[in-house]
Amino acid sequence: TQLLEQSPQFLSIQEGENLTVYCNSSSVFSSLQWYRQEPGEGPVLLVTVVTGGEVKKLKRLTFQFGDARKDSSLHITAAQPGDTGLYLCAGAGSTLTFGKGTMLLVSP
């Protein structure tokens, strides 16, 4: 079983702060996806990273795939209350394997 560990589990910050959340595994994935899940909703795809070392930017969000394709990070610059949600990483194998997520709360 391919396991994905996400850290931290919970993060509570003030608007305007920067943060980084992590997704780690002992397994190599062909690609890795990040999802955001808002309360009462299903997860929604933010980005897919495929190449080791790849960096993708989505406005204030920066995603990086580790060189060995075993880990990834998500950095948010100047967080806003609208960024609040559960951030899930998922590794692609025969199907997607999800981490348990990082719950982010951004307070005004």
Next chain:
Amino acid sequence: DAGVIQSPRHEVTEMGQEVTLRCKPISGHNSLFWYRQTMMRGLELLIYFNNNVPIDDSGMPEDRFSAKMPNASFSTLKIQPSEPRDSAVYFCASSFALSGNTIYFGEGSWLTVV
């Protein structure tokens, strides 16, 4: 375009009752997934179908759980009999293929078994 549609959104039932959750995938998608989400275990894959055929049901907790996909536009997840530990949010998701493509989730069915 309509997304993945799940029903019911919320269900409260008594222990021992049968529960049926329904899902309509996005039109044209050939893969369908049933997930269960809890605080303790996160998002777990229960079963997935490809072209209406169950491919892997190893995530189904026990024989009380069953899933069917009689056609490309409909799937059900049934729990009989239900138990309090089955309380969770059940998500249906669909995609164009088993892996490598975006999975689109429904809004979930919130199940509480008392």
